[in-house]
Amino acid sequence: MPSPPDTVPALRRAVRILDLVKAASRPPLAADVARQLDLPRSTAHGLLAVMVELGLLEKTSSQGYRLGTRLLDWAGDVTEKRDLVAEFYHVLDNRPDLDTFTLTLTMLEGMQVVYLACRNSATVLGASFRVGMRLPAIFTATGNAMLAGMDDETFEDWLAQHPVATWPKPPTPHGIRSVTTLVREIAEIQDRGYAVDDEQVLDGLWCFGSAIRDHSGQxxxxxxxxxPQTELTQYDVKELGARAVDLARAVSFRLGYRGL
Incomplete structure (x- = not known):
């Protein structure tokens, strides 16, 4: 059976160049790249020029090439997410009082929250969170907690980037539908210290959220x-909010945050 045609040879060559530069004992010249990867010189020069333009490579004073700072940004983002997940699970290992709940860790990306980690409880009313899942931030407790954790200028910029006309339709009748309602909700979160999803994502499901801060306080x-909403009567609502705040503080502490 013949091999399928390679539809993205330039991408594969770019990755091979990155591997070569990383492994080299000294920054390789364009001629070195062309020779070691068996590429036409014009092809090597063209790829290298674009990779420098995109920040994937940098040109040294000796005309050699080294890895660019854009790769460091990507690597830092991956490391940050791994650290968050590791610290989240580390804290959960020492919190048996939370075993009966579904516990989630999310990050804000634009208009959505992305689920980085979760531990599902068997009792949560048919809801099963999974890593990689995305939901509109304004309907989630964790999303609103992160919005409430922004300073005023950053929050105003977020609103400008995501005008109400771009908001998705609420999945339940309880979902936030206007900027006025969102702003009021954010103020309430800042006042009490935690966010509440009162069946905004799924009928019959409640969630209490709090923001995690890094060493800089961000x-x-x-x-x-x-x-489940049916289990709310077993708890004091303020106590559940306090548990979310306490969990967020514990993870934040392990990330280096020493604020209140």
């Missing part, structure tokens, strides 16, 4: 504690 993620 809100970088959110934790959520979810349970």
């Amino acid at each position: 809100a970088v993620a959110g934790v959520g504690i979810s349970l």
